[in-house]
Amino acid sequence: MIRELAIDRLSAYLAHECRPENVESVKSYLHELRLVGDEFDRALFEEFMTFTNDLDRDRGERIGAAAPELVALVEEAGFDWSDATRYARPSART
Numbered sequence: 001m002i003r004e005l006a007i008d009r010l011s012a013y014l015a016h017e018c019r020p021e022n023v024e025s026v027k028s029y030l031h032e033l034r035l036v037g038d039e040f041d042r043a044l045f046e047e048f049m050t051f052t053n054d055l056d057r058d059r060g061e062r063i064g065a066a067a068p069e070l071v072a073l074v075e076e077a078g079f080d081w082s083d084a085t086r087y088a089r090p091s092a093r094t
Helices: 002-016 020-036 042-059 068-076
Strands: none
Touching: 002 020, 002 068
């Protein structure tokens, strides 16, 4: 679901408002998103969450505040956003 939404949005962006200097990058993202298909690598997704949480803690940010739609879509797909980190120290602010 999230991948399809990304493909739809990138395709619309490419068709209607993409700046010329971004066209090749957007086409490349679309190609990669379509290439992956319906495969889902849970371990890779967990790595993404951990990496994102490390960056958030380092920067004093939260993905839930920066991209609430993404977190909601992840939860809608049946995954709770983990608070796990690899390198960052736990924070009282989550």
